[in-house]
Amino acid sequence: MEVLVILVPLALGLGLVGLLGFLWSLKSGQYDDLEGAAWRAIADDDPAHERRSD
Amino acid sequence: MQATRDFSHYVRDAGSGLAHIDLAVEGVSCAGCMSKIERGLSAIPDVTLARVNLTDRRVALEWKQGALDPTRFIDRLAELGYKAYPFETASAEALEAEQSRFLLRCLGVAAFVTMNVMMLSIPVWSGNGSDMIPEQRDFFHWLSALIALPAAAYAGQPFFRSAFRVLRTGNVNMDVPISIGVILALGMSVVETVNHAEHTYFDAAIMLLTFLLVGRYLDQSVRRRTRAVAGNLAALKAETATKFVGADEISQVPVAAIEPGDIVLLRPGERCAVDGTVIEGRSEIDQSLITGETLHVTAEHGTAVYAGSLNVSGTLRVRVSAASQGTLLSEIARLLDNALQARSRYVRLADRASRLYAPVVHATALLTILGWVLMGASWHDAIVTGVAVLIITCPCALGLAIPTVQTVASGAMFRAGVLLNSSDSIERLAEVDRIIFDKTGTLTLPELDVVNSASIPKDVFDLAGRLALASHHPVAAAVARASNAKAPLAGVVEEPGQGVRGVFDGEEIRLGRPSFCKADQLANEILGLDPEASVVAFSQGNARYVFAVRQRLRADAQATVSALQARGIMVEILSGDRDPAVRAAAQTLGVCEWRAGVTPADKIGRIDDLKRQGFNVMMVGDGLNDAPSLAAAHVSMSPISAAHLSQATADLVFLGKPLAPVVAAVDFARKALHLMRQNLWLAVGYNFLAVPIAISGVVTPLIAAAAMSGSSVLVMLNALRARRTASRR
Numbered sequence: 001m002e003v004l005v006i007l008v009p010l011a012l013g014l015g016l017v018g019l020l021g022f023l024w025s026l027k028s029g030q031y032d033d034l035e036g037a038a039w040r041a042i043a044d045d046d047p048a049h050e051r052r053s054d
Numbered sequence: 055m056q057a058t059r060d061f062s063h064y065v066r067d068a069g070s071g072l073a074h075i076d077l078a079v080e081g082v083s084c085a086g087c088m089s090k091i092e093r094g095l096s097a098i099p100d101v102t103l104a105r106v107n108l109t110d111r112r113v114a115l116e117w118k119q120g121a122l123d124p125t126r127f128i129d130r131l132a133e134l135g136y137k138a139y140p141f142e143t144a145s146a147e148a149l150e151a152e153q154s155r156f157l158l159r160c161l162g163v164a165a166f167v168t169m170n171v172m173m174l175s176i177p178v179w180s181g182n183g184s185d186m187i188p189e190q191r192d193f194f195h196w197l198s199a200l201i202a203l204p205a206a207a208y209a210g211q212p213f214f215r216s217a218f219r220v221l222r223t224g225n226v227n228m229d230v231p232i233s234i235g236v237i238l239a240l241g242m243s244v245v246e247t248v249n250h251a252e253h254t255y256f257d258a259a260i261m262l263l264t265f266l267l268v269g270r271y272l273d274q275s276v277r278r279r280t281r282a283v284a285g286n287l288a289a290l291k292a293e294t295a296t297k298f299v300g301a302d303e304i305s306q307v308p309v310a311a312i313e314p315g316d317i318v319l320l321r322p323g324e325r326c327a328v329d330g331t332v333i334e335g336r337s338e339i340d341q342s343l344i345t346g347e348t349l350h351v352t353a354e355h356g357t358a359v360y361a362g363s364l365n366v367s368g369t370l371r372v373r374v375s376a377a378s379q380g381t382l383l384s385e386i387a388r389l390l391d392n393a394l395q396a397r398s399r400y401v402r403l404a405d406r407a408s409r410l411y412a413p414v415v416h417a418t419a420l421l422t423i424l425g426w427v428l429m430g431a432s433w434h435d436a437i438v439t440g441v442a443v444l445i446i447t448c449p450c451a452l453g454l455a456i457p458t459v460q461t462v463a464s465g466a467m468f469r470a471g472v473l474l475n476s477s478d479s480i481e482r483l484a485e486v487d488r489i490i491f492d493k494t495g496t497l498t499l500p501e502l503d504v505v506n507s508a509s510i511p512k513d514v515f516d517l518a519g520r521l522a523l524a525s526h527h528p529v530a531a532a533v534a535r536a537s538n539a540k541a542p543l544a545g546v547v548e549e550p551g552q553g554v555r556g557v558f559d560g561e562e563i564r565l566g567r568p569s570f571c572k573a574d575q576l577a578n579e580i581l582g583l584d585p586e587a588s589v590v591a592f593s594q595g596n597a598r599y600v601f602a603v604r605q606r607l608r609a610d611a612q613a614t615v616s617a618l619q620a621r622g623i624m625v626e627i628l629s630g631d632r633d634p635a636v637r638a639a640a641q642t643l644g645v646c647e648w649r650a651g652v653t654p655a656d657k658i659g660r661i662d663d664l665k666r667q668g669f670n671v672m673m674v675g676d677g678l679n680d681a682p683s684l685a686a687a688h689v690s691m692s693p694i695s696a697a698h699l700s701q702a703t704a705d706l707v708f709l710g711k712p713l714a715p716v717v718a719a720v721d722f723a724r725k726a727l728h729l730m731r732q733n734l735w736l737a738v739g740y741n742f743l744a745v746p747i748a749i750s751g752v753v754t755p756l757i758a759a760a761a762m763s764g765s766s767v768l769v770m771l772n773a774l775r776a777r778r779t780a781s782r783r
Contacts, residue, residue: 004190008174008197011170011173012170012197012201015166015167015169015170015173018166019162019163019166019167022162022166023159023162026155026158026159026162031155031158032107032109033106033107033108033109033110034109035108035109036088036106036107036108036109039084039085039088039108040085040088042085043085043088043089
């Protein structure tokens with residue numbers, strides 16, 4: 001059962017990484033336009049000035 | 055006089071030498087439009103950002119400050135085939151957007167923590183039945199507490215705050231039982247952990263928050279979407295006006311930048327964007343959007359004109375007035391305020407459900423505790439059972455029952471061409487059993503149309519249409535539209551107040567007043583048959599033709615009326631227009647209840663009468679004169695072409711020329727209300743099954759978790775059925 005000492009912190013750490021990733025994506029405005037994002041995925045290529053700057 | 059356009063009012067400083075503007079764009083609906091617009095705008099030098107938001111139908115643009123004029127973007131979009139309008143974010147909308155982000159953040163925290171707590175709970179559940187030693191169980195419980203407590207404190211904020219706010223005013227809403235349930239569950243779990251007990255409810259409490267936050271977020275996003283629609287509509291309506299900036303110098307400015315005392319120019323064919331008095335010029339104006347009256351009114355020095363009037367023939371100079379008392383407009387504004395106050399008393403289905411729910415649940419929990427104590431159980435065991443009752447009855451499915459249906463139904467309505475302007479309109483629309491239509495612009499199309507095109511040879515019609523392209527007169531514009539003319543003729547001369555003339559194949563051709571084309575006799579014949587029509591004459595050499603032009607009923611108006619009647623809804627027409635015109639429309643449509651020459655106050659009076667008789671009235675109208683009655687009705691709807699004030703007041707707005715969206719909206723709303731009620735019953739039914747188990751004290755955290763997620767998923771799946779209605783499969 002000593003393996004718990006590694007596994008539990010590891011699992012919690014991975015969960016935390018996931019949460020931070022979600023919060024980052026939220027902050028960078030990735031949920032502002034859900035409909036557009038769905039279409040962008042299948043667009044042929046991206047226009048030149050497409051990077052988001054906020 | 056060449057007008058310049060000035061949109062600097064809408065440009066804001068984005069920092070680091072960049073300027074920013076938001077444009078609301080009409081007709082963006084697919085991925086193709088999105089990349090076409092982004093590419094088209096990015097190709098302009100010095101543009102650093104061009105990003106389409108397909109959900110809100112807007113474009114955000116940034117460019118190097120001072121390098122470009124914002125009008126260039128609007129021109130570029132027009133070249134690409136899109137109508138764009140500068141857009142100003144209303145503070146209410148910015149607030150909604152901020153709230154929706156906060157809810158999503160709470161939801162993210164709650165969801166991730168639920169996953170992690172579950173990861174710790176499942177070993178405990180399975181270990182309780184096998185070989186887990188108590189020290190390991192306690193360790194897992196402490197870990198759960200460590201994660202769940204701060205997360206619940208953060209993610210529970212929306213509920214705790216709202217419950218606190220409501221309790222302070224001495225009321226109860228759904229958030230009160232939620233908050234009490236969550237806090238008690240967590241508190242009891244901590245006590246149980248300290249006492250090395252077998253069961254804790256950290257997972258149930260945080261999972262409950264997750265599910266409820268999903269419901270809350272969906273509810274919020276419906277509201278936000280409707281707010282964005284309303285904001286776009288406002289931007290599309292925020293027309294520009296031609297303002298005199300010098301004695302002879304004019305500039306096209308947004309109406310928001312115009313102040314009382316300014317002088318604006320109103321050319322033929324333009325719609326007035328401000329209220330004011332005519333100080334120079336003479337013309338006929340069409341006030342049908344304001345009064346419903348289709349006959350033109352003569353405007354000269356001293357005549358008051360209102361926003362929404364269409365200038366028909368001559369050029370006018372108008373001095374902008376401050377909102378003065380005693381005008382038609384202030385009367386409408388007063389009626390509107392009264393009506394809006396009356397409507398805010400509507401109680402939503404969810405609130406009605408929660409008023410019943412909270413006392414019942416808390417009484418049950420209390421009785422359970424007392425019952426167990428009376429039966430001889432210890433206070434500790436009795437309280438644990440009581441809290442289990444609270445947890446299992448927590449309105450998880452109840453919190454999802456209505457928002458999920460609303461989200462699905464509003465999406466379906468959106469695709470059918472109906473935009474929601476207020477978020478509780480679906481419930482109110484479903485209850486409608488009487489619909490009042492305005493005639494002008496609602497049952498009829500807002501634009502004029504040629505009605506006798508069959509009696510005019512095709513080549514003559516085409517030629518007249520090409521000639522009509524040179525004129526701004528609305529009647530001529532109707533001829534041009536009806537003939538689908540695309541190529542204007544060269545060398546056409548406009549004679550003010552008379553018509554246009556040009557030369558084609560060596561013959562003189564004219565389009566205009568019957569006297570201008572020497573076709574008075576023919577025109578009088580047509581007017582004798584149809585006094586409601588406007589006429590425009592066309593002459594080619596010695597040949598004479600007269601076009602009869604009038605507002606035509608929407609193509610599917612009759613079908614819509616009978617479809618509504620088939621659904622058991624009574625249809626009625628109330629119009630400010632004159633008797634013969636309304637009578638003709640009512641007869642064509644098969645409507646027996648109609649009134650003509652009705653004032654805004656009369657319309658409200660009629661609606662109040664019907665309300666007293668117990669009818670739920672829907673008002674469908676577009677004019678400024680309809681705005682108060684739109685607000686007075688149980689629910690209201692406007693076409694997209696409506697006057698700004700009416701559209702802002704209406705609960706729903708429909709797009710396009712057909713009237714069919716009215717029927718579709720009623721169908722979707724009825725189906726949605728049916729599903730909402732069904733969902734509420736599902737949630738109640740689940741409680742009927744679960745509560746006896748909880749009261750008997752045999753609930754384990756595993757049962758609580760399974761029951762909670764089971765009922766929530768059931769409710770969500772049921773909500774998906776709102777996408778379809780019986781009539782459209």
